[in-house]
Amino acid sequence: MIAEIIKKIWDLYYIRSRENGPEIVRAQYEACSSHLPLIHVILLTSIWGVSLTSKDCAPAWLAFSVPVVFTVFSVMRIVHWTSTRSRFMTIGQARKAMARTRLLGGLLPVVVSCWALALFEVGDHVVRVNIAYFMAISGVCIVVFLMHLRIAAYQIAIIVYVPLIGRLLLTGDTALMTMGINLAVASAMLLTIVYVQSRHFREAVYSKAALQKASEHNQTLANLDSLTGLPNRRLFFSNLDDEIAFAQKNSRRLAVGILDLDGFKAVNDLHGHNIGDQLLMQVAERLNGVLGSHVLVSRLGGDEFALLIKSRNSNSELLLTGEKICSVLRTPFFVEDVRISISGSIGYAVYPDVARTPHELYECADYALYQNKRANRGYPGLFAKEQAHELEARSMIEQAIRAADLEKELTVHFQPIIDIRSHRVAALEALARWESPMVGTVSPAVFIPIAERSGKVGEITLILLKKALAVASEWPRDVNLSFNLSAHDVSSVERVAKLAAVVMQSRVDPRRIDFEITETAAMGNVAQTRAAVAALKTLGCGISLDDFGTGFSSLTQLHAFPLTTIKIDRSFVSELDKKPASYKIVKSLLALSRDMGVECIVEGVETAEELAVVTGLGGRYVQGYYWSPPVPASELGAFLSARKADAPAHDVSKSETIKPRALVS
Known part of the structure; x- marks a missing residue:
């Protein structure tokens, strides 16, 4: 029967503790782990104070039995709570600990109050005043320490103060009755403070939990990709x-x-x-x-x-x-x-x-x-x-690019594009050269991709374009300038505007400038590239598609670009006279250019046999080492004068009659 009653009381306290959220339970447990040892110290001091005050007027068993038993119990509880500070407790364990605290908060005050009132009955006036004083002060301290655990604080206040106040009022002693009235008012105010502070405690805990959740959410957002949910x-x-x-x-x-x-x-x-x-x-x-x-x-x-x-x-x-x-x-x-x-x-x-x-x-x-x-x-x-x-x-090259004086270290060489019908120089392609004091001479095939990845290619393009235009301003008006652009150069309106500004500030007619973009670059961002090409063509510049046939674009997409020239990549021209597949590709691309109404330049012509095939297929413009390697700007004047005054270095007037060996049936 007693066991059932105890179980029902425990269930009542434990179920009551489950009404609180895990944040409240955790905060209450943390507060108890630091406050309860102090509460037991206060209780021990108070109980022994009452005991020693009453020892002369009360039997020894009454004066000392409860203090001795309570001392043993308090020491055990102090050791328990001190040891649990460093241990992690689950929410379930914390709930049970809070339920035990509430239960003990109801039982212990009953025992202590009954014992103190028993001493009150046998004591004289001084003893009674001391008992009332000790119980009142101890109760205030304990209730204040337990205000975060509102039920326990209420239990202690009611169990301690109601009997004490009632007994003080029934003494008939004016001083004790006055003390009882004051204690009643003070306890009422104390319970009000406990209610308010307990509510503030809960609000603070919930606010802290909400803030922590928001912080964790922000941390999650900061570390996850918002689109895919993957780590960023x-x-x-x-x-x-x-x-x-x-x-x-x-x-x-x-x-x-x-x-x-x-x-x-x-x-x-x-x-x-x-x-x-x-x-x-x-x-x-x-x-x-x-x-x-x-x-x-x-x-x-x-x-x-x-x-x-x-x-x-x-x-x-x-x-x-x-x-x-x-x-x-x-x-x-x-x-x-x-x-x-x-x-x-x-x-x-x-x-x-x-x-x-x-x-x-x-x-x-x-x-x-x-x-x-x-x-x-x-x-x-x-x-x-x-x-x-x-x-x-x-x-090393990337570091050298970042540290370079590009205006000083970059130079431009030029390779001629020849009109094989008139043997004249129709245009000169500007080719970048970089002589670095840190890494020496670096090929553009090496440093341009690195510059693109490091974000320096835009600066390099503008420097090279200014230098190329300065040289081109001294050429005959029938010689055009061909200049290469990277995908980066046509990737935004701002970059195209900078190119246009350089062109407009030069002394070269925009109609003499052909900007070359690779097929791969053109397909990188089709819409933006179209807009960039259209803007440059509005200036009067020509647009050449470089390395034609090596990219992944469709003819439909290419036809949408306002091209003026296509350049057949050198990979199709090498040993053109010996490779039937290359012959068919070049033939098809030349026919395609005529159908599209654009000029066609055949790159990489290095032998008379290759030139003969291109001529036989109706090609007009060629570029390659057969005519000239890239020439430094300082030697370009002499080269152009020699080309104008002399006959072509290789007589191709009869080249159309030469049959490529590998193509003879």
Whole structure:
């Protein structure tokens, strides 16, 4: 029967404690772990004070039994609460602890009050005053300490003060009765303060919890990509730092893969950014579906993703995983009933095989991706140790570019474009040359891509254009200037405006300027490139499409550009007289240019046989070492005078009769 009553009382307190949220329970527990030892010290001091005051007028068993028992109990509770400060308690454990505290807050005051009132009955006036004083002061301290645990504070205040006040009022002693009245008023005010402060405590706890949740949410947003929900660049590099530290400590391998989507820009240009965003979300879903928990997938930005592979990272397994990813990405996507086909290229780097720091590992993977997109687009590739020298050289060149006095170090050479019908120089193509005091002479094929990646290419273009126009202003008016632009140069209205400003400030008629853009650059951002080309053509400049036939564009897209010239890439011209496939390609491209109503320049003509084939196919403009290598600006005047005064270095008046050996049936 007693056990059932105790269980019902416990259930009542425990169920009551479950009404509070976990934030309140946690805050109450933390407060109790620091306050309850002090409360027990106060109770011990008060009880022993009452006991010692009453020892002369009360039996020894009554005066000392409760203090002794309570001392043992309090010491146990002090040890318990002191030891739990350093231990983590679950919410369930904290709820039980709070339920026990409330229960003890109801039982202990009953015992102590009964004992104190028993001493009150046998004591004289001084003893009674001391008992009332000790109980009142102790009650105030305990209630204040427990105001965050409102029920316990109410229980103690009611159990201690109601009997004490009632007994003081019944004594008939004026001083004690006055003390009782004052104590009644003070206790009422104390309970009011407990109610207000308890409410403020709860509000503060909930505000702190809400603020913490908002902070965690903001932290999550700061570390996750808002579009795909994947970890972003910041979280990727944070995880990379941690994983490399772990791998270093445990002598483990770690692989980083950089994934770039092939053809994504064309999707954005053709279907719009909304379709592009949905495509990126589907890509993220496929990557998470094909990769396990041992691979952390992040979105670095744009159409670039990162893979952090913490296990199964032998070279063969990495390539196998990469093949699986690339195969999944080659499967067509369907976005709003639009069928989209793209692919993905991956560059891998492995710690500690090729790099030992997060930055080096990322750079190696990025370089592997860069090389792979050039040589093996749509497939995975590993950074090889022999590429480390190339990467180091590229890093040195990039540093040299950033530190260079470009106005002083950049020069322009010119290669003639010949009209083979009249043997005259129709135009001169400006070619960049860089002589660096740090790294020596650097080919434009090397430093221009590095400048594009480092963001310096825009500055280089403007410097070279100014120098080329200054030289071209001294040429005969029938000689045009051909100047190359990168994808970066036509990527925004602001950059095109700077080009136009340089042209307008020069002494060269814009109609004598042909800007060359590669087919790949033209397809990078079709809409912006069209706008840039249109703006330059409005000035009167010609627009040439360089490396024609080597890109990935369709004829329909190219026809939409206001082109004036196309240039057949040298890869189709090399040994043209010996390769039937090259012969057919050049023949088709020359016919295509005539159908499009644009001029055609054949690049890379280096032999009389190649020239003969081009002439036989009806080509008119050629460029290549057969006529002249690039000439420094300082030697250009003499070259132009020689070309005007002399007969052509190679007589092609009869070249149309020469039959290419490999094409003779």
